Amino acid sequence: MTAxxxxxxxxxxxxxxxxxxxxxxxxxxxxxxxxxxxxxxxPYLARQLTHFVEGIRGTHPDDSAGKRMALSVANVAxxxxxxxxxxxxxxxxxxxxxxTVAGNxxxxxxxxxxxxxxxxxxxxxxxxxxxxxxxxxxxxxYLRTAYQAFLDGLRGQHPDDSYGAQMARxxxxxxxxxxxDDVIAFIATLPPHRTR
Ligand code: HEC
Ligand code: HEC
Numbered sequence: 001m002t003a004x005x006x007x008x009x010x011x012x013x014x015x016x017x018x019x020x021x022x023x024x025x026x027x028x029x030x031x032x033x034x035x036x037x038x039x040x041x042x043p044y045l046a047r048q049l050t051h052f053v054e055g056i057r058g059t060h061p062d063d064s065a066g067k068r069m070a071l072s073v074a075n076v077a078x079x080x081x082x083x084x085x086x087x088x089x090x091x092x093x094x095x096x097x098x099x100t101v102a103g104n105x106x107x108x109x110x111x112x113x114x115x116x117x118x119x120x121x122x123x124x125x126x127x128x129x130x131x132x133x134x135x136x137x138x139x140x141x142y143l144r145t146a147y148q149a150f151l152d153g154l155r156g157q158h159p160d161d162s163y164g165a166q167m168a169r170x171x172x173x174x175x176x177x178x179x180x181d182d183v184i185a186f187i188a189t190l191p192p193h194r195t196r
Contacts (some may be wrong), residue, residue, distance in 0.1 A: 010083035011091070017072060018084075026092040028139050033065040035146075036095040037088050039137030039192045043128045045085045047163070053078065056158045063154040065145065094137070094194035101140040103178075103185030111183045115173050119166070124190045131163035137192025143184045151175055 015024075021034035028036035037045065051057035058070030076084070112124070119132040126134035135143060149155040156168030174180055 008080065010080070010087040013076065013080055013084060014087055017075065021068070021072065025095070026088055027095045028097070028142065030100070030139065030141055033068065033142075033145065035142035036097055036137075036139050038092050038095045039134050039194060040088075041126055041128055041134065042085050042089050044126065044131070044133040045088055046081055047131070049073065049076070049081045049084065050078070051158075051161065051164075053081070054160075056160050057155065057164070060154045060157065062152070063149060066149070066155065094192065096137065096192060096195070097139040097188075099140060099185075099188050101144055101181050101184045101188070103181035103183070105182070105186040105189050107179075108182035108184065108186030111174055111179060112186050115170070116183065119170075124187050125193050131166070134193055135187045136190040137194070138187075140184050140188050143187060144180065147171065147180055147184075 018026075021029055021032045022037055023029050023034075026037045028034055040048075048057065052066075052070045052073045053076055055070070058066030058068075060066065113122075116124075116135075119127060119130050120135050121127050121132070124134060124136040126132055146155070150164075150168045150171040153168070155161075156164030156166075158164070174183065
């Protein structure tokens, strides 16, 4: 029953319902496909959580990572979301991910500037007005799987997901794995928004 969770302290919800996958400090755990969260903005985090709670993200039958996350918010109420988001952005230490994707950052920069920067920003810090999240400081393996989910039509297809649809429309502009890895390698060179 969602009502019983509503009003529980955010730190308790985090520890009991999120940390097992995202890590105590929100640093992410690659083995379960759960990304680091600490470099994302409040509006973006709030929208994604709302979308998982409302079945707008993570419901495609082939989206196994999205489904794991969607099932995990079954006991999270809308009222819990602002507190969780503020905990993630103000209480958890900023994460700096390690590099796991090999690519050519110099090649990737060209693609990034031409195809991504208009929405995600010149330094990949995101643009909340456009709904585009920060990519700098985000785990590179997650950028890869998230991009692939848009390409494969697993994300951004729900009729109420207008921001996801914008990204899904753009994704085919870069659909070769080598090119995608080059862009991700470039993004990995950019400093994140929050630093220790
Ligand atoms: C069973 C593991 C699991 C649990 C528990 C879990 N998550 Fe997740 N979470 C994931 C996975 C896997 C993804 C990546 C989904 C994808 O690839 O689309 C994710 C994605 C997210 C995203 C989207 C990140 C982005 O960049 O779009 C947010 C926000 C998030 N989780 C927050 C939470 C919060 C808050 C909780 C606790 C209420 C929680 N998660 C519990 C596994 C989990
Ligand atoms: C037209 C604007 C636009 C352009 C251009 C664009 N994006 Fe996006 N992107 C978005 C929006 C909006 C979202 C958020 C979608 C959502 O809310 O689910 C997003 C989400 C993403 C995500 C998921 C991040 C996460 O935390 O889950 C990745 C990865 C991504 N974009 C990579 C790229 C790359 C790489 C390029 C260039 C090749 C690019 N985007 C170009 C608008 C854009």
